[in-house]
Amino acid sequence: MAQTKEFLAFNIKMLRKKSGFSQEKLAEAADLSAQTISDIEGCRTWVSDKTLEKLSKVLNADVFQLFIPPIKSDEGNVDLALYNRLAKLKTIMKEDIDKRLDQFYLSEKSTSGG
Numbered sequence: 001m002a003q004t005k006e007f008l009a010f011n012i013k014m015l016r017k018k019s020g021f022s023q024e025k026l027a028e029a030a031d032l033s034a035q036t037i038s039d040i041e042g043c044r045t046w047v048s049d050k051t052l053e054k055l056s057k058v059l060n061a062d063v064f065q066l067f068i069p070p071i072k073s074d075e076g077n078v079d080l081a082l083y084n085r086l087a088k089l090k091t092i093m094k095e096d097i098d099k100r101l102d103q104f105y106l107s108e109k110s111t112s113g114g
Contacts, residue, residue: 004067005043011066013041015059030054
């Protein structure tokens, strides 16, 4: 559980900075306290599903992205390429599933006479 909290803390901090938010601004946008953001980023607290949803919405990320382990390169820098590839793959998969569901729905509708 501790490692999961570390992944969550790292990803929230990274996405917060990427979005140009201070802890206070993120807290305000997500309707949370600045202390809550500080505690999450400092691995001092766990978060509810509602808090995860608020943060993912404000940070423009899916909840699962908040738990992706950071990948370190040989230089020790975080490699975001894998993170970005996973997010893109998720989008492609969602589009494919939506397309297949639409096709299924249309075929069912035409065979049922609806």
